[in-house]
Amino acid sequence: MKALMIGAGGIAHQHLKALKTLGTEIYGIYDLDPAKAAALAAQYGTQAFSEIGDKLQNADVIFLLTPPSTRLAYLRQIAGKCRNVFMEKPLAITVEDALEMEKLEQEYDMNCMVGFTQRFREGYRLLKGLLDRGELGEIVQTVVVRIGPGPGSDGNLASSWRTDPDYVCGMSIESLSHDIDFVQSLAGEIVSVRGRTKGTVAQLAQFDNNSDAVLSFASGAIGSITCSWSSALAYTMKGIIGTRGTAFLTGDDIWDNTRLVFAGLDGSRKTIELSDIFNEGEGYLNEDRYFLTCIEKGQKPVCGIRTGRRVLEISRKILETAAEDAMI
Numbered sequence: 001m002k003a004l005m006i007g008a009g010g011i012a013h014q015h016l017k018a019l020k021t022l023g024t025e026i027y028g029i030y031d032l033d034p035a036k037a038a039a040l041a042a043q044y045g046t047q048a049f050s051e052i053g054d055k056l057q058n059a060d061v062i063f064l065l066t067p068p069s070t071r072l073a074y075l076r077q078i079a080g081k082c083r084n085v086f087m088e089k090p091l092a093i094t095v096e097d098a099l100e101m102e103k104l105e106q107e108y109d110m111n112c113m114v115g116f117t118q119r120f121r122e123g124y125r126l127l128k129g130l131l132d133r134g135e136l137g138e139i140v141q142t143v144v145v146r147i148g149p150g151p152g153s154d155g156n157l158a159s160s161w162r163t164d165p166d167y168v169c170g171m172s173i174e175s176l177s178h179d180i181d182f183v184q185s186l187a188g189e190i191v192s193v194r195g196r197t198k199g200t201v202a203q204l205a206q207f208d209n210n211s212d213a214v215l216s217f218a219s220g221a222i223g224s225i226t227c228s229w230s231s232a233l234a235y236t237m238k239g240i241i242g243t244r245g246t247a248f249l250t251g252d253d254i255w256d257n258t259r260l261v262f263a264g265l266d267g268s269r270k271t272i273e274l275s276d277i278f279n280e281g282e283g284y285l286n287e288d289r290y291f292l293t294c295i296e297k298g299q300k301p302v303c304g305i306r307t308g309r310r311v312l313e314i315s316r317k318i319l320e321t322a323a324e325d326a327m328i
């Protein structure tokens with residue numbers, strides 16, 4: 001299989017590493033910044049493209065790894081030229097873009113996957129295993145706490161597209177997309193949400209870097225997500241309180257899962273030490289292997305454009321309800 005990479009930033013490096021391990025041929029790399037494409041192409045022994053219009057139809061799979069506001073324009077170009085597209089999360093920053101992407105996927109019979117990497121990590125697999133085996137019982141509540149210093153917290157707004165006024169979408173869309181997908185993939189559809197957000201970067205009022213959301217699921221379960229990109233202390237705790245047992249993944253960094261703790265209401269206890277460090281773990285390798293296998297088998301991935309659109313709708317609702325007052 002021949003892969004074309006669009007976007008040569010941090011996440012492109014992770015996918016290239018994974019694809020190399022999987023033995024996938026890297027056809028070439030394109031980035032708006034030619035120097036970035038050239039540097040990554042040299043590192044991974046492939047070519048950098050200065051434009052891609054005539055390259056799209058030569059690829060078996062395209063990895064769309066640019067900031068989310070650019071995704072729809074690329075999908076429009078790709079539609080009809082290459083069927084298989086892996087695109088990073090969040091799917092887009094407006095629901096209108098997401099709906100058009102969903103239409104393109106159907107119209108051109110495309111096979112798209114959105115990069116909800118959390119599903120492909122070791123900690124997630126163990127947590128889901130407990131749930132699937134009934135050790136947690138029915139889900140009563142999902143809990144996510146993920147805090148740490150993030151983009152903009154060092155005062156440098158030029159270091160990331162996340163704090164660039166031309167690209168910005170805020171944490172509730174960008175980072176919470178992972179958490180929303182995480183809880184929905186375990187507990188089913190979220191049917192209502194209320195949010196509270198706060199930005200601490202004075203020069204970028206539209207940049208929310210603290211977000212709290214209260215969730216209700218179709219099953220009747222409830223949940224909450226508390227995230228911060230402006231916390232000096234970094235910590236992760238996410239998991240499930242069930243009718244039979246409770247299990248949490250914890251870690252001393254914003255994305256690390258270094259421990260799974262389980263306690264059953266029958267008194268059983270289990271602690272599993274994990275080496276599931278986000279950027280060093282096998283999440284990207286597992287998700288890329290999964291997508292390539294889906295392509296080979298002609299199967300639709302579990303997290304496609306519809307999933308990405310539903311997740312974005314929830315992020316948007318968090319922002320919308322955050323602006324509402326509920327005075328006591």
Ligand SMILES: NC(=O)c1ccc[n+]([C@@H]2O[C@H](COP(=O)([O-])OP(=O)(O)OC[C@H]3O[C@@H](n4cnc5c(N)ncnc54)[C@H](O)[C@@H]3O)[C@@H](O)[C@H]2O)c1
Pocket residue numbers: 006007008009010011012030031032033036065066067068070088089090115116117160161174
């Ligand atoms: N799944 C994950 O765990 C994970 C982790 C990190 C980032 N991401 C996602 O990956 C995407 C990229 O993030 P990143 O961290 O790699 O950012 P980055 O800033 O490191 O890289 C983005 C790259 O896109 C390029 N670019 C910008 N606009 C472009 C355009 N119109 N055409 C071509 N190239 C363009 C930039 O020059 C840059 O090289 C985001 O959507 C982000 O949310 C996902």
